[in-house]
Amino acid sequence: MADANARPRPAPPGATAPVQRPRLAASLILTRARQNGSVEILFGRRSGGHVFMPQKYVFPGGRVDRTDGYAPLAREVREEVQAVLTRVLSERRARAAAAAALRETAEETGLLLARPGTIERPRPAWKPFADAGVKPDAAALDLVARAITPPGRTRRFDAWFFRADADQVHGEASLSGNGELEDLRWVALDQARHLDIPIITRFVLSELEAHLDGKRAPVRCARVTSKGPRVDEV
Numbered sequence: 001m002a003d004a005n006a007r008p009r010p011a012p013p014g015a016t017a018p019v020q021r022p023r024l025a026a027s028l029i030l031t032r033a034r035q036n037g038s039v040e041i042l043f044g045r046r047s048g049g050h051v052f053m054p055q056k057y058v059f060p061g062g063r064v065d066r067t068d069g070y071a072p073l074a075r076e077v078r079e080e081v082q083a084v085l086t087r088v089l090s091e092r093r094a095r096a097a098a099a100a101a102l103r104e105t106a107e108e109t110g111l112l113l114a115r116p117g118t119i120e121r122p123r124p125a126w127k128p129f130a131d132a133g134v135k136p137d138a139a140a141l142d143l144v145a146r147a148i149t150p151p152g153r154t155r156r157f158d159a160w161f162f163r164a165d166a167d168q169v170h171g172e173a174s175l176s177g178n179g180e181l182e183d184l185r186w187v188a189l190d191q192a193r194h195l196d197i198p199i200i201t202r203f204v205l206s207e208l209e210a211h212l213d214g215k216r217a218p219v220r221c222a223r224v225t226s227k228g229p230r231v232d233e234v
Contacts, residue, residue, distance in 0.1 A: 022148050022158035024093060026101040027061025029144060029208060030111065032166035032186065039189045039212060041205075042166075043197075044108060044181025057195040059161070059204075060108040060181065064093070064100040065125070071099035072126055074115040075139035084143055084219050084234055085160070095138070101162045102136040109184055110176035111169045113140050132170060140168040143219050145207040146234055147200045150224035161204050163211065203231075 030042040043057045069092040077085070077098045085094035106112050106128050117135035119126055129136055141162040149156040166173055175184040187195065189212075192205055203222050210217040218233045 020151070020153065020156045022156040024064040024089075024097060024100075025062060025157040025159040026064060026097045026104065027059040027159060027161050028101040028105045028113075028141070029059050029161060029163040029204070030105070030109075030166050030169075031163060031189075031208075031212070034188070040186040041189055041192055041208075042109065042111075042175075043185055043187050043192070043195060044177070045183045045196075047179070047182055055196065056201075057183075057197050058181070058201060060105040061101060061159070061161075062104040062108075062180075063157070064096050065103075066096075067123060067125070068096035068099040068103065069093065071095070071103070071138075072117075072119045072122065072129075072135055073099065074117045074135035074137045077138045077141065081141060081143045087234055088146075097160050098138040098141055098162065099136065101141065101160075102138065106136075108177040108180045111166075111173060112171065113137050113164055113168050114170040134170050137168065140164045142211065144211050145204045145219060146221040147203065148221065148223040149200075159200075161207075163208065 032040050034040060042060065044060060045057050046055060077095065082094060085097065089097065102113050103125050112129055112132055112134060113136065114129055114132070114134035115137045116133060118133070119130040119135055122130035126136070141164050143160065144163050145161045147159050177184065193202060200222060207220060220231050221234050222229070222231050
């Protein structure tokens with residue numbers, strides 16, 4: 001996930017460190033089917049300069065920007081996805097989370113999940129779409145899981161994990177990004193746990209397997225409470 005790389009200033013001696021509220025974030029799990037029927041997932045390794053999860057392999061994603069709620073989408077989030085998101089988020093923030101997943105994926109991998117369309121006077125974040133003559137497509141997104149970073153961490157996120165099929169990528173699916181993620185690679189689902197991945201990514205992979213088996217699996221949230229870790233349906 002993208003973050004500001006500047007380290008936070010330490011609290012003065014004797015002062016209580018402020019409680020970090022989770023910031024809304026979104027990730028996109030891109031999947032593609034191989035000829036043998038197995039599934040591959042797109043991963044990238046976070047650079048060592050990041051404060052949050054350095055050197056870990058993660059899905060493309062990052063913090064939701066305020067302007068993501070006004071993204072020039074070709075199609076809005078599907079009704080069933082919206083229904084889950086809005087159990088927790090406002091409609092505007094739900095839209096922003098989906099848009100952020102598309103935007104961050106474009107920035108970090110060069111892949112555009114989009115449909116033909118014209119963006120008038122695009123903001124810089126959406127210029128790659130505009131230059132390609134397309135608009136980001138939120139209807140291509142499924143929803144897999146939610147996870148909230150435990151208290152006491154340097155960075156905290158309320159992260160939503162979307163999924164889309166690589167067939168939804170506009171144009172050639174050649175990987176190139178802004179350097180946020182290194183070593184972009186497609187990894188077989190049954191091999192993904194051999195990567196150096198965060199604990200929460202292991203949870204999301206398990207949730208993904210449940211969503212890919214053809215059943216209508218619930219969207220669940222992993223978090224830490226005063227009584228310990230727990231997983232609940234959103």
